[in-house]
Amino acid sequence: MTNPGIEDVVVDESVAKLNAKVVEVREGRGRVIIDVDEDLLEFVSELRSIHRARILLLHTKNVCREKECLKNIRELVASLPFYEYINPWTTFAVRAERVGEHEYTSLEIAKVAGDAIIEVVRSKYGHRPPVDLDYPNVIVAIDLIFDELFVSIELGGDLSWHRRGYRVYEHPAALKPTLAYAMIRISGMRDGESLLDPMCGGGTIPIEAAYVFEDAKLYCSDFNPRHVKGAIMNAKAALVDKRIKFFVLDARDIDKKFGENAIDHIVSNPPYGIRLGNPWRVRKVYRKFLEVARKIVNKNIVIITTEHEYVKQIAPQLGYNIVHERVVAHGNLWPKILVLE
Numbered sequence: 001m002t003n004p005g006i007e008d009v010v011v012d013e014s015v016a017k018l019n020a021k022v023v024e025v026r027e028g029r030g031r032v033i034i035d036v037d038e039d040l041l042e043f044v045s046e047l048r049s050i051h052r053a054r055i056l057l058l059h060t061k062n063v064c065r066e067k068e069c070l071k072n073i074r075e076l077v078a079s080l081p082f083y084e085y086i087n088p089w090t091t092f093a094v095r096a097e098r099v100g101e102h103e104y105t106s107l108e109i110a111k112v113a114g115d116a117i118i119e120v121v122r123s124k125y126g127h128r129p130p131v132d133l134d135y136p137n138v139i140v141a142i143d144l145i146f147d148e149l150f151v152s153i154e155l156g157g158d159l160s161w162h163r164r165g166y167r168v169y170e171h172p173a174a175l176k177p178t179l180a181y182a183m184i185r186i187s188g189m190r191d192g193e194s195l196l197d198p199m200c201g202g203g204t205i206p207i208e209a210a211y212v213f214e215d216a217k218l219y220c221s222d223f224n225p226r227h228v229k230g231a232i233m234n235a236k237a238a239l240v241d242k243r244i245k246f247f248v249l250d251a252r253d254i255d256k257k258f259g260e261n262a263i264d265h266i267v268s269n270p271p272y273g274i275r276l277g278n279p280w281r282v283r284k285v286y287r288k289f290l291e292v293a294r295k296i297v298n299k300n301i302v303i304i305t306t307e308h309e310y311v312k313q314i315a316p317q318l319g320y321n322i323v324h325e326r327v328v329a330h331g332n333l334w335p336k337i338l339v340l341e
Ligand SMILES: C[S@@+](CC[C@H](N)C(=O)[O-])C[C@H]1O[C@@H](n2cnc3c(N)ncnc32)[C@H](O)[C@@H]1O
Pocket: 171, 173, 174, 175, 176, 198, 199, 200, 201, 202, 203, 204, 205, 221, 222, 223, 224, 227, 249, 250, 251, 252, 269, 270, 271, 272, 285
């Protein structure tokens, strides 16, 4: 499961790192179903583009919405080999989610599924497994999306994997690291190249780039010294601070710091201006930044913004082509990732 809008990035990463075979991609839904060799399962948690991973035990369609259909869900769950994952010495919990209209609630689904799992385990071992809703050893995820039922085992517990351990400084408008990773991939950057994030906030983009590349030249700047300090703290926690250069600079002055074509890729998450309440102020920053960025950038600029219409309007005037655009989910917003060349 991932951030809606970057499913193709998950496909590329899982094929490259896990030799995965793609079974189904739910574009815009943040779900990718892949087939992975069992020996490689433990490496799934190393994927940088996903929020969580599950072992899918059942995927079926045509689950009906009437109250009496709860017993069909119970029967389907009872047919699965839960004794392979849960035994009387491990605690478990069922987390159920539901999208669409049904005559039963997700709590009722969790209850019948939990009963079915207890039955499956008890008939194998003679004892029931204990339920622990707060800190279970095993989490069974049941998703009913309209008439489609997914039953799976969570691989990484309740917390989403986009919460990287290095976030010791919480920037107020931090980018999800999975989106930062996706933007780096979308830029087409290769090892040995340079990347600048001139509005780097807590440093998410350069830090993710430092995980991906061993020999990249990485720069992280922001005009707010507090954020630059925070970015250094995060990079230290991520053990990559020596691989990134940090400085305080206005993004409208980057041509004073870097020479012509000195930076291969600018990848950035500029302010959207929503909280500032004045889009004109932010648009002025975009225009000047893009004007000077053109002088120093060699390959492309990748930005994520809700101001995409404005950027698309001014890009040709400033000598750029928009070569790629896509909508992604970011919190409760739907910004676009744009690639300018
Ligand atoms: C959306 S935040 C970036 C968050 C960052 N990607 C992260 O994950 O922490 C935008 C950043 O742009 C910075 N910023 C705004 N205008 C700027 C300018 N003219 N020059 C440099 N930085 C600027 C803000 O200080 C803020 O940290």
